[in-house]
Amino acid sequence: EAGVAQSPRYKIIEKRQSVAFWCNPISGHATLYWYQQILGQGPKLLIQFQNNGVVDDSQLPKDRFSAERLKGVDSTLKIQPAKLEDSAVYLCASSFTGLTEAFFGQGTRLTVV
């Protein structure tokens, strides 16, 4: 069974530029999560989708971050404009339901200079 796919693996951008990350969850998984992980810390939930609807985006900085999950499958997370403090690993995860095991992708390491 294929795992959660994310791209790109690495991205370096200048502050004030925009960037987008892509996630393809495990087939059949209804729940999709985007997390931000600062070096040395635990993942922080940014947004959670159930199929193609947002069920929680309370910690998403909506002035600069946006996410969508069209057709309830793939998802994209965008940052515009990026700030230095956005440097982190962005992890995508999926689960069959919101209560079962979450499977994570390898993440995208973003560096903002």
Place this chain on the structure above:
Amino acid sequence: TQLLEQSPQFLSIQEGENLTVYCNSSSVFSSLQWYRQEPGEGPVLLVTVVTGGEVKKLKRLTFQFGDARKDSSLHITAAQPGDTGLYLCALHISSGSARQLTFGSGTQLTVLP
């Protein structure tokens, strides 16, 4: 304030030693998960504990859920370099109609050969 507090934050030990890491909360929770994250990878589920006082074993790893369901511990016997990684506890918390998967701050374990 972190919902889940993990300690210690960092731990460096020699191969063959034993260790225990802790996850604590001021709230009672119905179940708790432990994940391990290796460098450059996403977290991977190790175990879910559900019942107060429950003990689960996974080879050299022993997981315990506190009787009051407010704390949990992970004990590793005879640690090996392959055990190196970030150990995260996580729980599902209610957020509106959804259940958020929330992580603690993690314990970074380094096992030296």
